[in-house]
Amino acid sequence: MKIQSFKAEGLAQLSYLVSSGQFAFVVDPQLDISTYIDAATSLNVKIDCIFETHRNEDFISGAAALAQRLDIPVYHGPNADENVEYASYTSDGDKFNVGDLLVSVLETPGHTKDSICLAVSDTAISDEVIAVFTGDTLFVNDVGRTDFYPNEEHEMAGRLFESLQKLSRLPESAVIYPAHGAGSVCGGGMADREFSTIGYERRNNPKFSIKDKQRFIEEKVQETHYYAPYFEKMEKCNVKGELCTIDITSPAFIGNFDPFELSNQCYNNEIKIIDVRTKDEFCSTHIDGSLFFGEGLVSSYAGWFLKDNDKIIVVANSGEHASSTVLQLRRMGFNNVNGYIINVPVLTGDANVDKGLCSLSLTSAKAVKVHFDSNSSDWVLLDVRKQDERDSVAINGSTHVYLGHLSSSIGGFDKNVRYTVYCGSGVRATTAASVLRQAGIKTVDVMEGSMKAWQKLS
Amino acid sequence: MKIQSFKAEGLAQLSYLVSSGQFAFVVDPQLDISTYIDAATSLNVKIDCIFETHRNEDFISGAAALAQRLDIPVYHGPNADENVEYASYTSDGDKFNVGDLLVSVLETPGHTKDSICLAVSDTAISDEVIAVFTGDTLFVNDVGRTDFYPNEEHEMAGRLFESLQKLSRLPESAVIYPAHGAGSVCGGGMADREFSTIGYERRNNPKFSIKDKQRFIEEKVQETHYYAPYFEKMEKCNVKGELCTIDITSPAFIGNFDPFELSNQCYNNEIKIIDVRTKDEFCSTHIDGSLFFGEGLVSSYAGWFLKDNDKIIVVANSGEHASSTVLQLRRMGFNNVNGYIINVPVLTGDANVDKGLCSLSLTSAKAVKVHFDSNSSDWVLLDVRKQDERDSVAINGSTHVYLGHLSSSIGGFDKNVRYTVYCGSGVRATTAASVLRQAGIKTVDVMEGSMKAWQKLS
Numbered sequence: 001m002k003i004q005s006f007k008a009e010g011l012a013q014l015s016y017l018v019s020s021g022q023f024a025f026v027v028d029p030q031l032d033i034s035t036y037i038d039a040a041t042s043l044n045v046k047i048d049c050i051f052e053t054h055r056n057e058d059f060i061s062g063a064a065a066l067a068q069r070l071d072i073p074v075y076h077g078p079n080a081d082e083n084v085e086y087a088s089y090t091s092d093g094d095k096f097n098v099g100d101l102l103v104s105v106l107e108t109p110g111h112t113k114d115s116i117c118l119a120v121s122d123t124a125i126s127d128e129v130i131a132v133f134t135g136d137t138l139f140v141n142d143v144g145r146t147d148f149y150p151n152e153e154h155e156m157a158g159r160l161f162e163s164l165q166k167l168s169r170l171p172e173s174a175v176i177y178p179a180h181g182a183g184s185v186c187g188g189g190m191a192d193r194e195f196s197t198i199g200y201e202r203r204n205n206p207k208f209s210i211k212d213k214q215r216f217i218e219e220k221v222q223e224t225h226y227y228a229p230y231f232e233k234m235e236k237c238n239v240k241g242e243l244c245t246i247d248i249t250s251p252a253f254i255g256n257f258d259p260f261e262l263s264n265q266c267y268n269n270e271i272k273i274i275d276v277r278t279k280d281e282f283c284s285t286h287i288d289g290s291l292f293f294g295e296g297l298v299s300s301y302a303g304w305f306l307k308d309n310d311k312i313i314v315v316a317n318s319g320e321h322a323s324s325t326v327l328q329l330r331r332m333g334f335n336n337v338n339g340y341i342i343n344v345p346v347l348t349g350d351a352n353v354d355k356g357l358c359s360l361s362l363t364s365a366k367a368v369k370v371h372f373d374s375n376s377s378d379w380v381l382l383d384v385r386k387q388d389e390r391d392s393v394a395i396n397g398s399t400h401v402y403l404g405h406l407s408s409s410i411g412g413f414d415k416n417v418r419y420t421v422y423c424g425s426g427v428r429a430t431t432a433a434s435v436l437r438q439a440g441i442k443t444v445d446v447m448e449g450s451m452k453a454w455q456k457l458s
Numbered sequence: 459m460k461i462q463s464f465k466a467e468g469l470a471q472l473s474y475l476v477s478s479g480q481f482a483f484v485v486d487p488q489l490d491i492s493t494y495i496d497a498a499t500s501l502n503v504k505i506d507c508i509f510e511t512h513r514n515e516d517f518i519s520g521a522a523a524l525a526q527r528l529d530i531p532v533y534h535g536p537n538a539d540e541n542v543e544y545a546s547y548t549s550d551g552d553k554f555n556v557g558d559l560l561v562s563v564l565e566t567p568g569h570t571k572d573s574i575c576l577a578v579s580d581t582a583i584s585d586e587v588i589a590v591f592t593g594d595t596l597f598v599n600d601v602g603r604t605d606f607y608p609n610e611e612h613e614m615a616g617r618l619f620e621s622l623q624k625l626s627r628l629p630e631s632a633v634i635y636p637a638h639g640a641g642s643v644c645g646g647g648m649a650d651r652e653f654s655t656i657g658y659e660r661r662n663n664p665k666f667s668i669k670d671k672q673r674f675i676e677e678k679v680q681e682t683h684y685y686a687p688y689f690e691k692m693e694k695c696n697v698k699g700e701l702c703t704i705d706i707t708s709p710a711f712i713g714n715f716d717p718f719e720l721s722n723q724c725y726n727n728e729i730k731i732i733d734v735r736t737k738d739e740f741c742s743t744h745i746d747g748s749l750f751f752g753e754g755l756v757s758s759y760a761g762w763f764l765k766d767n768d769k770i771i772v773v774a775n776s777g778e779h780a781s782s783t784v785l786q787l788r789r790m791g792f793n794n795v796n797g798y799i800i801n802v803p804v805l806t807g808d809a810n811v812d813k814g815l816c817s818l819s820l821t822s823a824k825a826v827k828v829h830f831d832s833n834s835s836d837w838v839l840l841d842v843r844k845q846d847e848r849d850s851v852a853i854n855g856s857t858h859v860y861l862g863h864l865s866s867s868i869g870g871f872d873k874n875v876r877y878t879v880y881c882g883s884g885v886r887a888t889t890a891a892s893v894l895r896q897a898g899i900k901t902v903d904v905m906e907g908s909m910k911a912w913q914k915l916s
Contacts, residue, residue, distance in 0.1 A: 001651040125599060125649060126662040141583060173630045173657025191583060193459040197655055199631025204584040 001101060001122045003131065003177065004039055005194075006030070010299025010328045011059055012183035012190075016133065019045040020099025020122065026050045027118065027133050028179050029062035031331055033069060036062075048098050050074045053135025053179055054115040055084065055238045057148065057231040058186065058299075059331045063087065064241030077107060077116035086241030090116070100124040108167065110160020111136040111144030111186075117163075119170055129174045132198065137163055139178045141191035143207040145225045157220035161213045168208075172199025185226070185300055188388070224387040226404050230303035233333050251314060251326045252339035259345065259356030262313070263288040266438060271338070272306060274298070275315040276325050279430045283446065285347050288358040290315060292434040295427045298328045304404040305435060306334050314340040360433055361445035363420050365453035372397065372420075381447075382421045384432040389424065395454060403428050410439045422447035422454070459559060459580040461589065461635065462497055463652075464488070468757025468786045469517055470641035474591065477503040478557025478580065484508045485576065485591050486637050487520035489789055491527060494520075506556050508532045511593025511637055512573040513542065513696045515606065515689040516644065516757075517789045521545065522699030535565060535574035544699030548574070558582040566625065568618020569594040569602030569644075575621075577628055587632045590656065595621055597636045599649035601665040603683045615678035619671045626666075630657025643684070643758055646846070682845040684862050688761035691791050709772060709784045710797035717803065717814030720771070721746040724896060729796070730764060732756070733773040734783050737888045741904065743805050746816040748773060750892040753885045756786045762862040763893060764792050772798040818891055819903035821878050823911035830855065830878075837876045839905075842890040847882065853912060861886050868897045880905035880912070 004017045008030050016027040017039050024045040026036050040047050049072050050063050063074045064086035075096075076087035092107040106117045118133040136144040143164065146156040175197055182192040189206060201208050210216040265271040266289025273290030275282050282292045293302050306312070312329065314337060316322040322340035329337060347354050372381055381398040383390055390400050401409050403423070413419070419436060421429040426449055433444045447453070462475045466488050474485040475497050482503040484494050498505050507530050508521050521532045522544035533554070534545035550565040564575045576591040594602040601622065604614040633655050640650040647664060659666050668674040723729040724747025731748030733740050740750045751760050764770070770787065772795060774780040780798035787795060805812050830839055839856040841848055848858050859867050861881070871877070877894060879887040884907055891902045905911070 001649070003653070122649075122651065126658075128658060128662060130651075130654070130658050171630075171657060173655035175633065175653055175655060191459070191580075193580060193588070195461070195633055195653070196588065197631035197633060199629060199657075200584075200586060200588050204586060 001099075001120075001124075001130075002043065004043075005177070006035055006039075007181060008059065008328075008331060009324060010183075010296060011331065012181045012299075013056075013059060014177070014179055014181055016177055017043075017047070018098070018101065018120065018131075019043055020101045020124075022046060023048050023099040025096075025098050025103070026066065027177070028053055028056070028135070029066050031060050031062040031065060032327065033062045033066040036066060037069070048072060049096065051090075051103070051116075051118055051133070052076045052084075052087065053117065053133060053137075054112040055080055055235060056179075057235050057238075058184075058228075060234060060333055061238045075105075077105075077109075077114040079109065080112075080114035080239065081235075082239045084114075084239050084241075102127070104129075106163075106166055108135070108137040108160075108163035110146055110156055110163045112148060113156075115144070115163070117167060119174070129170050131177060132167065132170060132174050133177045133179075134167065135179045136186055138167055138176060138201060138205070138208060139180055139187050139190045140176070140182075140193055140196045140201070141205055142187035142189035143205065145186060145223065146220050147223070147225045147227075153221045154217055157217040158213060160220065161210075161216045164208050167198060168202050170198050172197060172202065174198045176201065183296075185228070188223075226386070226402065228303040228404060230306070230332055230334075233308065237333065250319065250323045251337050253319065254313065254339040254341050255343070257341060259287050261356070263356035266290060267440075270311065271313055272310045273313045273315060274302060274306075274325065274329070275434075276321065277315060277317050277344075279427050281317075281344075282430060282434070283360040283362060285344055285357055285359055286434075287315065287341075287344065288356055289438050290434065291438060292430045294430075297427065297431055298325055299332070301403060301428070301431060302329065302334070303332050305407055308333070309336055310334065312337045315344060316340055316342055318342060360430065360437075362448040363445045364448050365450075365457050368395075368420060368447055369454075369457055378416070379418045379420065382419050382432065383423070384421055384428055385423050385451075393451065393455075395422065395451075398422070403432050406432055406435050407439075410436075410441075413439070413441050415441055415443075418443040418445070420445050420447050422450040424450055425452050426450045459557075459578075459582075459588075460501065462501075463635070464493055464497075465639060466517070466789065467782060468641075468754060469789065470639045470757075471514075471517060472635070472637055472639055474635055475501075475505070476556070476559065476578070476589075477501055478559045478582075480504060481506050481557040483554075483556050483561070484524065485635070486511055486514070486593070487524050489518050489520040489523060490785065491520045491524040494524060495527070506530060507554065509548075509561070509574075509576055509591070510534045510542075510545065511575065511591060511595075512570040513538055513693060514637075515570075515693050515696075516642075516686075518692060518791055519696045533563075535563075535567075535572040537567065538570075538572035538697065539693075540697045542572075542697050542699075560585070562587075564621075564624055566593070566595040566618075566621035568604055568614055568621045570606060571614075573602070573621070575625060577632070587628050589635060590625065590628060590632050591635045591637075592625065593637045594644055596625055596634060596659060596663070596666060597638055597645050597648045598634070598640075598651055598654045598659070599663055600645035600647035601663065603644060603681065604678050605681070605683045605685075611679045612675055615675040616671060618678065619668075619674045622666050625656060626660050628656050630655060630660065632656045634659065641754075643686075646681075684844070684860065686761040686862060688764070688790055688792075691766065695791060708777065708781045709795050711777065712771065712797040712799050713801070715799060717745050719814070721814035724748060728769065729771055730768045731771045731773060732760060732764075732783065732787070733892075734779065735773060735775050735802075737885050739775075739802075740888060740892070741818040741820060743802055743815055743817055744892075745773065745799075745802065746814055747896050748892065749896060750888045752888075755885065755889055756783055757790070759861060759886070759889060760787065760792070761790050763865055766791070767794055768792065770795045773802060774798055774800055776800060818888065818895075820906040821903045822906050823908075823915050826853075826878060826905055826912075827915055836874070837878065840877050840879045840890065841881070842879055842886055843881050843909075851909065851913075853880065853909075856880070861890050864890055864893050865897075868894075868899075871897070871899050873899055873901075876901040876903075878903050878905050880908040882908055883910050884908045
């Protein structure tokens with residue numbers, strides 16, 4: 001028995017190729033299906049079938065595409081919100097043989113209504129379960145979010161509690177293989193440790209260790225999660241089956257460009273420029289009107305600001321960096337990438353030469369501390385962090401709009417006021433500042449070091 | 459907490475880089491220490507210390523070299539046969555903090571007297587042990603061999619039993635990280651599964667699951683293991699500390715060579731040619747006098763036939779293949795590789811042109827079945843497999859000499875007799891035939907398909 005795991009950068013989503021002898025199955029494949037086919041070739045195994053632990057909401061599943069390419073079935077849990085057109089349903093107690101492996105299906109609703117877990121034993125050695133694919137039901141140090149069904153939060157949290165009790169009846173020595181690792185939007189408390197067991201989690205996972213159902217439900221419904229607009233499209237795709245495989249050709253290099261023309265296109269919403277260089281590089285010089293998603297923000301935040309068919313240009317540090325960014329965008333269903341730029345011109349200070357380029361101002365924590373109180377009538381200190389971060393500590397007098405909600409709140413911003421944006425370290429604040437500027441709010445700066453710097457001053 | 463594992467090809471030895479926050483430790487490093495330094499750089503962690511689970515016998519430890527390069531301590535269990543000069547001793551109950559990790563030492567003698575296991579908890583989450591580095595004490599589906607101390611086999615097996623009981627008192631949900639995987643000479647029953655837990659092994663491991671000490675001892679002392687001559691040098695190296703890092707420069711390409719001259723040097727024992735192409739390629743044409751170690755045999759068998767300062771030439775299919783072969787040889791302490799050859803000339807059938815080249819004859823299983831009985835006075839059927847393979851099934855009338863013991867038994871071979879060699883599939887038989895021919899036994903052939911073909915006929 002061999003388990004090979006694949007981590008999708010940014011999404012922190014984990015998919016698996018599980019093999020025994022000459023046979024294998026895949027769990028929760030991404031759209032770049034050649035990954036699994038190549039891995040199977042390396043191991044000289046035939047992929048027999050695909051399991052989906054639930055209908056994913058944060059990326060396009062590759063199950064339909066992989067199934068079509070290999071002419072193999074996809075198994076999906078029952079009770080999905082809509083008929084999953086490319087899959088066969090499998091339900092509690094169903095068993096599958098793959099090589100020496102026996103795969104038993106456990107229905108584990110809670111995160112979604114169609115969630116399943118897969119308990120696997122290697123019958124060549126024993127009937128005892130040695131591995132459990134836990135999907136978005138159980139993670140290392142966290143459990144799945146239960147906020148996807150409006151007005152059913154309590155019920156879904158209760159169902160997740162029951163599903164976790166079902167998992168706790170498996171051997172405590174069984175190793176868990178979840179669908180996400182640390183960094184995913186599907187749970188904030190995941191540990192960076194990439195291995196764990198049923199027993200260890202049952203005792204030490206802050207949520208799984210709760211013995212009282214009512215307390216579990218109360219804690220779950222108090223969690224703050226966000227629902228990015230692109231999730232809706234993903235959910236539809238993952239019911240219909242997105243039968244095209246991902247376009248893995250690299251994006252085109254754009255060597256010659258006129259920053260002024262691109263800048264105008266940004267402001268006219270004809271294109272979206274996604275700049276993934278570092279925060280410092282972006283603040284120093286960027287194409288005016290471009291949006292900052294560097295330092296790992298593409299998967300978690302680009303989906304809030306892109307529309308389905310937006311024409312996209314990526315600004316990166318290298319072709320490889322551009323390619324990996326494009327892959328992340330495609331996994332989220334944003335396919336219309338026109339090309340990439342790596343040579344953003346330097347600023348000269350001559351407005352004519354610099355046309356279409358700009359920088360982003362930084363304000364020190366000390367300047368905010370000394371001057372903000374006396375200027376707060378025409379100076380807004382804007383906190384763009386998540387609600388739970390703000391609940392734990394915030395700067396007095398600041399206003400809160402979660403970064404993901406910035407576009408939908410833009411009407412409430414005043415073009416005649418100065419906005420200084422802060423977050424945890426200044427990275428998300430840079431994204432927020434770029435979004436505000438592109439929306440025509442021009443007097444925007446970023447609080448350098450944000451809460452980290454603020455707390456050093458206190 | 460992150461665990462990165464490194465598998466040394468051929469040896470199937472597993473070493474680990476274990477990190478938490480900005481700190482890390484290494485378990486059982488190989489001599490190519492840049493592997494660990496590079497991995498630590500990728501993770502932005504500082505390696506604080508090195509643990510050796512025991513004094514290894516099948517490869518040169520990289521602990522001394524890594525310790526010297528990074529100026530960090532090596533911790534080694536007590537009661538080693540000799541003073542381990544480069545290490546500090548650590549004993550039962552010692553505790554080490556590395557980042558948030560708490561590493562607890564368990565003395566687990568049995569495989570060797572100085573064997574230790576390391577129980578690790580991630581105190582950021584819990585004091586409960588989540589990972590155990592089990593060295594050569596406990597593998598996935600097997601336990602360590604206990605035959606290294608002449609006249610103490612029973613005692614050592616008994617001590618291993620007690621050590622395993624100590625491990626069984628750890629949480630059954632703890633994940634095990636052994637020092638070897640499937641394919642190692644350190645245990646024949648290892649599963650190809652690369653993950654397991656204390657609880658699963660305690661119930662399902664054929665040896666660990668034995669509850670009765672006496673029965674455990676009896677089963678252990680009945681096992682057949684072999685002790686390659688180079689082990690002795692490894693054991694000495696791993697006490698003194700081999701303070702040079704491995705020479706990782708690639709071997710030199712030998713483009714122009716005279717097969718006849720090389721062949722003469724082989725027969726005069728001036729050089730050893732190690733041919734690692736496939737069995738079929740070797741049988742078709744090779745430099746007369748060269749030894750076959752293709753298809754993965756270098757780590758398990760070359761150590762039986764090479765002497766310390768043998769001048770070695772590698773014959774491979776590509777430069778990469780030659781390089782990985784040289785790395786395997788260097789790990790075993792054979793550093794004197796002069797270069798590699800990839801262009802073995804084709805045979806023409808003209809003895810003058812073909813000087814120094816030869817092929818190796820194959821005999822079919824059917825020919826053996828039909829003719830062997832009536833010709834067995836001047837025709838020896840030679841089985842070179844391990845004792846336990848022969849015990850399970852063998853060809854009637856065949857003679858047994860374990861491949862590793864061939865050199866020391868060579869005096870008993872008759873130059874006037876025909877030898878047909880067999881093993882499981884024909885690979886080790888090809889090695890044996892090459893060894894016999896180089897020793898002057900000229901009428902040698904290989905039984906094609908060996909036991910696999912024989913059993914198809916039965």
